[in-house]
Amino acid sequence: MKMEDCLVKKAFYEEKFLQGDLEEHPIRQLGELYLEEQKKDMADLSYIRFAQGEVYFHNCDYEAAIFKWENIHNELEPWAKKNIADAYFELGFLSTAEDFYNSITTDSLILNTEVALQLFTLYLEQQKYSEADQMIKNAVAIHPDYQNVTELACTFFEEQEDWNSAVELAINEAARTKLPEWFQKIHSFIENGYTRAQGASHFVPILYLAQKVDIVLFEKLMAALWKSHEQREDYLSWITEATIILLDSDLQHSYKWESLPELINNTFIQLLSGRYHLADITEIMPNLLPAWLKVADIKTTPLASAGVLAWNDVFPAQMNQEVVHSAEEGLAKSANQGTLMEKISGLVGVIRNWADERDLNLHKRFENSLNQLSELNLKRWMIAGRSNSGKSSFVHLMLKQPESSLIDTSLPIVYKSGGTTEFQVIADEGISTVTTSKEIIEAESRQDTMLVYLEPNAFLQEHDVAIIDYPDLNGLNKNNKHFLEYVRMSDSLLFVLNPIEPFSTQECEFLLDVTERVPLCPIHFVLKKSAQLTPDQISVIEKRIKNYFPEAELITYSAVEDSEQQQEALSRFINQNLNKERNERLRSGNMLFFIRGTIKHLLQQQVKVEEKLQKSIQFDEDLLSKLQGAINQLYDLEEEKTKVIQNEYRSLKDEIQADILNTIPKLIKESADILREDSDFGNIHHELNDEMNKRIDEYLQYTAHPAYISSLQNWISLSEGELNAAQELLISWNESFNDLMGEERVRLECDFQILADWQRDADRMTGAIQVDEENILLKRTPSQVLLKSAGKIFGVIPANNTMMYNRYKSFVENENYSETAESIANKFFRQFEILEKAIPRDISLFFKEPFTALKKSAASYQEQVDQNKAALTEMKSHPETFRDPIRLFDVRLRQLEWLEFQGKSSKHAGL
Template identity: 80%
Template sequence: MKLEECLVKKMYHEEKFLQGDLDDHPIRQLGGLYLAEQKKDMADLSYIRFAQGEVYFHNCDYEAAIFKWENIHNELEPWAKKNIADAYFELGFLSTAEDIYKSITTESLILNTEVALQLFTLYLEQRKYEEADQMIKNAVAIHPDYQNVTELACAFFVDREDWNSAVDLAVNEAARTKSPEWFQKLHSFIENGHTQSHGASHFVPILYLAQKVDLAIFEDLMAALWKNHEQREDYLSWITEATIILQDSDLPHTYRWQSLPGLMNNTFMQMLAGKYYLADLAEIMPNLLAAWLKIADNKTAPLASAGVLAWNDTFYSQINEDVVRSAEESLTESVNQGMLMEKIMELAHAIQNWADERGLNLHKRFEWILEQLEDLNSHRVMVASMSTSEKSSFIHEMLKHSDSSCIDVSLPVLFKDGQETEFQLVSDEGVSVVTTSKDIIEAENRPDTLLVYSEPNTLLHAHNMTMIDYPEMDGVNKSNSHFLEYLRMSDRLLFVLNNKEPFSTEECEFLLDITEKVPLCPIHFVLKKSELLSADGVYEIEKRIKNYFPNAELFTYSTDGEGDHQEAFSRFIPQYQDGESNERLRTGNMLFFIRETIKHLLQQQVKVEEDLNRSIQFDENLLARLQGAVHQLYDLEEEKIKAIQNAYRSLRDEIRSDLIKTIPKLIKESADILREDSDFGNIHHELNDEMNKRIDEYLQYTVHPRYINSLQDWISFSEGELNEVQKLLVEWNESFNELMGEERIRLECDFQILADWQRDADRMTGAIQIDKENILLKRTPAQMLLKSAGKIFGVIPANNSMMYNRYKNFIENENYSETAESIANKFFRQFELLEKAIPRDISLFFREPFTALKKSAASYQEQVDKNKAALTEMKSHPETFCDPIKLFDVRLRQLEWLEFQEKSRKHVY
């Protein structure tokens, strides 16, 4: 055993001194050696003391061990210090142990590593994790090969979830040791998402190294990093780094890649899904395609090759010519993977989703047609003719419609088997169920509409077939786009020949023109027999047809009642049904409709801008009207508050005026209770009571009933005023909803205030309570003199006449206006709450209309702001609209190249 290894394990005593009798106790043996050494003239006891310290340590006599090691002053002194620190550590004196560890100075890598590891353990004990982290990193830096130090460090980092340190350790150790285990740990960290803080270029060096170690490890790391970056902002930076690595590397052609080709295929699809702009992809895509082509497997080789060619078609010269030639050769040699139909539908759905997210209107008819084409189990036959009557006769004869007259329309009609009779209209706007004949009549004015007629049908059900009847072919324009669209929806064309001149020059030229536009669509012919047409004549017609259409078949039938024509047609149908040919035809047709959809999208930008401008103008006009209505409603509210308040004040002022006039008169009339024999010493009390009594009776039985009646008239007046408001708001309501095209706003006022006012009026019908007024009990000078005179002279009968005249004169000539004002104020005080609440109550009446108008105005303001922002964005950044469509076009070109590979020749769509 090496010396330092012995020192680490504290086995120096066994290696150096205990080579003899193993049965004798080490303490006894070392004690004997100590005595023997001590007797020497040049005794050196340090080594034996060091060994004794180890024995004491192993036997947990740490104090004795420390005593022995403290006296070591030779080359073992650093190890002795380390052992002393170990002993203090075991005794629990951690601070002392730490100080001693830190004081050790040595050039020994192993001792330095051991000290770092001991300090690491000590700091863990003290839960000083930052210090522990530094110590384990020191240990790795000093001696990474030492006794699982890197594994210990990795376990510590993982336990502390210090993923940056764990990842860096794995990278460094993989690079240093080239050990598959460290590459696998790194792969695990990446796969579990622990490398989020590391940039795209961080792992480039280790990836280059992984290629030399093991290609499978390299691929696993690349795939894990690829998936990890997919959801990160630096995804494009990663693709750049990854593709450069793949292109620069000398990778063997014999290696069979497992996951990278598929990941690169997915990435290619992501790049073309409408999320990125061309500026983002101009430099990335050529490298991605070149790298993909370089490592493509059998499954993805056609996709990679077609992707290269598609990008080169769209952005010529961006891809190296050697890569393009390699793609052409690869596509020629690749094997059909039977995935084209699936890829076409993926593209169709991607375009649809992108358009839906942006509120763009796609041709719903095209979308519906693509869904029909996707169903390979169903077969569609298009029936056309230059003779409408003979075509209709054939269809009705084969389908045996008893009510065929109801389908004689100028629209294309698709007949299909169904459980019940149903009509549907398929147009660019969507699919709708027909409920009345008016729907069909209106649809006949739209050339883009198809009528779908479903009913139980034996022939269609038996062959899982639908039949398209295209109308009005007489003098048809050869460039009729809708005819070609429905032909591309079909698996074959059945052309019903003119019975009078079968396969005429006009018919032949028309069909040859169709063949040029849709070259793969099979054409077959139908001829109704007649007495004028012999068997030889039929043979000649068939022979002429074969000259132009060698693969065409001729089906003949008659309507003379001989034979079952439907059964004969059923035998005829399977002759031209070829599943493989149908799929090839349909892929081309589906690509055609996607191409048309992309063209439609390109035209949408102008339309979208126009629609946004129209929408903004409309919404701004409507918003202005709504805001104007709000201001007008404020004015109306103020007007009604003023009118209703004035009406109330008018009745109040009228009654108050009568009070002011009548009360003084009642007071003066109270003088009629005076008599010459009255007790003038107390007469002022009697008069004051009488005056208050007469005033109270006047208020209770005259003024109060009059006020209540006037209040009822005021409520009726107010109701009329408020009804005028509601009537006006109903007109506004209808006008706004008509402009908005929906029942979006309701302007309903709160008439509860009338009920509240009526309740208050009913509550006021009871007797009113007014405190007595001190009319003659005031301490005015005149009243004081009169009262004093009454008390002085009232006891002398001779003076009664004088006092009578004085009191009568005083009462009849006194000014009672102040008293009348006081009583009037008291009378109306109990009604003040009603008057003060009028503005608030009327505001409550208007509250809901205000809320509805303001809410609607806010909604339209938000819509205007949103549309203006969208319009500004479209004008300032046209790439947000055009670039995704351009990328969809690249994806379409890729599928067209795949179709070319499957058919071994290119077709024009």
């Protein structure tokens, strides 16, 4: 055993001194050696003391061990200090142990590592996780190969959820050791989402190394990183890094890739979804596509090759021509991909979502055709023919309907079985249900319109068939684009021949052109029997047809023969001529045709979108102006109603107050009638004062107060009328705004609770009122003082009663009581002041909700205007933001067209 290993295990005593008899206890053996050494002239007891300390430590006599190690001053002194620290640690003196560990100075990697690990354990014991983190990192840095130090560090980082440190450790160890388990650890961290803090380029070196260590691990790491970056902002940066790695690497051609080809395919689709800027994508694709080709296998090569060729079609200057040539070869040699319907439907969904997010109007007729073509269970047969061909009677035969019941219209009609009878008009602008013949006639005036007729129909339901009845062809124009669109909506074309000149040269040339343009669409022929057509003639016609259309069948029918038998024959014909594989391939090509039309339509939408945005801005600004005007008018209305209601209240108050000010002085003066010549003029002023207050109180309680309450009820009624008039005006605004907005967006409802509150206050005030008595004759005015003094002086002289009577009466009847009346009026109205002062606040509450609704709508439209203006500015200043996604849709479409072309080539090669 190496010496440092012995020192770590505290087994120096065994290695150095106990090489002989091991049966005798080490303490005794070392004690005897100590005595022998001590007898020497140049005795060196340090080594024996060191060994004795180890034995004491192992036997838990830590104090004795410390005592022995404290006297070590040779090359073992650093180890002795470390052992002393270990002993104090065991004794629980952690601070002392820490001091000893930190005091050790040595060049030994192992000792330094051991000290770091012991301090790591000590700090964990003290829950000093920051210090523990630093110590374990020191240990790894000093000696990463030491025992299980890296595994211990990784476990600690994971427990502390310090994923950055854990990831860095795993990367460093994978690079240092090249052991698969560390690459697996990195993969685990990535899959669990613990590498989000690391940038796109962080794992590049380790990925290059993983290729050399294990190609399977390399792919797992690449796939995990690819998925983890999909939702991150640096996704495009990652794709750049990843594709460079794939292109730079000398990858094994024999390796079968499990996940990268599909991941790159998904990335290709994501990049073409309209979410990313074209400028960014054009920097990525020249590397992504060759990288895709490089990892593609026999199954994924067609997708990758078609992707390269599609990108080269749209951006020819960007692709390396060697890569393009390789893609052409790969596509030519690849196996048929089978149905493309799922991929095509995916592209349709992406385009639809992109258009919906921007409120774009898709070509509704094309969109409807795409939806119908994606329903593989429903077969669509198109019936067409020249005028006077008997097409209507054949349609009647298929539908089991009287010919007179068929719809007379110049529009193409799609007959479908449905639960109820319903007509739908499908135009470029949209789909609508119609209920009158007038609406159908109006639809005929619009170009590119079709009619869908749904009704319960046993034949259509039994065979899962929809029939497209195309209007009579007056001329056979080879450039009949409209006709070809409906052929592409169909799984088969049944062409009804003109019985007078069946399968004419003109009909033949027209249909050969249709076959050239829509090569997979089967064409069959229908001929109405007549007395002029013999079986031999029909046989000749059929042979002529076969010369040009070898797979075509000729169906003959009669308007007079048993319809049931003919229906059965039609059923057999439908079942025999249904080639599911061919039908799916036909629909794939037709869907691609309508997608191209939709993309072309979208390209034409930019001007329309700008016009729509401009109109929307103008409309919203006009509406916003009306809302702002309504808000200002509402302020005026509130001010007007407040003024009217407040003035009415003040008017009734002024009327009552005037009556009080006029009546009270009279009542006071009339109180003189209680004076008599025999009155006690020494106290008469008290009697008069009481009488005056009594009469005033009766007047206030039984005259003024009831009159006020009655006037208050009238005021509430008048206020209710004013507020109702305001509400009616707001209702008219409400209806007007909602008509303009096209929805029930504004509710201008006022709060009539204030009337209930006012009525409650009025009811509360119907009881008796309390007005404090006035000291009318007890005030110290000069005339009153004189009068009261005279009363006291002459009150004892009977002969002076007449004089006092006259003087009191004259005083009472001639005094000015206006100040007293005003004081009483103020007291009377004091209890009503709260109601009066609350009128403006209450009316403000009445209009609060309408104000809120109008302001909220105004803010909403202002935000809408701002957004539309920003969108319009962006569209005008950066038209590429609209056109670039459509160009990318075109790339995706071309990829599918290349695959469809490859499918045709494979099929023809197989034939």
